[in-house]
Amino acid sequence: MTDQDPWPELRRLRQSIDNMDSALVHLLAERFKITQRVGELKAQYGLPPADPGRETQQIARLRALAEDAHLDPEFAEKFLGFIVAEVVRHHEAIAREP
Numbered sequence: 001m002t003d004q005d006p007w008p009e010l011r012r013l014r015q016s017i018d019n020m021d022s023a024l025v026h027l028l029a030e031r032f033k034i035t036q037r038v039g040e041l042k043a044q045y046g047l048p049p050a051d052p053g054r055e056t057q058q059i060a061r062l063r064a065l066a067e068d069a070h071l072d073p074e075f076a077e078k079f080l081g082f083i084v085a086e087v088v089r090h091h092e093a094i095a096r097e098p
């Protein structure tokens with residue numbers, strides 16, 4: 001415990017967190033724009049919404065990147081899985097479109 005005011009540093013750190021959260025939202029929005037087109041292509045050519053082989057490659061790649069970046073690989077895998085599940089849901093909806 002110190003008697004110094006923690007708030008100036010806390011405010012500065014939170015500002016950086018907000019900037020990074022904004023970047024994440026923009027990155028995700030761009031990723032979903034691309035996967036929208038992937039879903040349209042898949043529907044057009046009758047390809048299945050999910051590609052488990054591709055996902056296995058992505059997981060291995062992201063886990064290695066996470067380890068290198070000192071990020072928990074389990075977390076990286078869960079995060080990717082969360083995003084890909086949503087993408088597959090979108091692909092399925094596109095495939096059902098008349």
Ligand SMILES: O=C(O)C(=O)C[C@]1(C(=O)O)C=C[C@@H](O)C=C1
Pocket residue numbers: 035038039049050051052054055058083084087088091
């Ligand atoms: O690459 C594809 O085939 C996609 O549909 C994209 C994507 C992804 O979001 O990265 C989503 C679903 C697939 O199972 C694999 C990857």
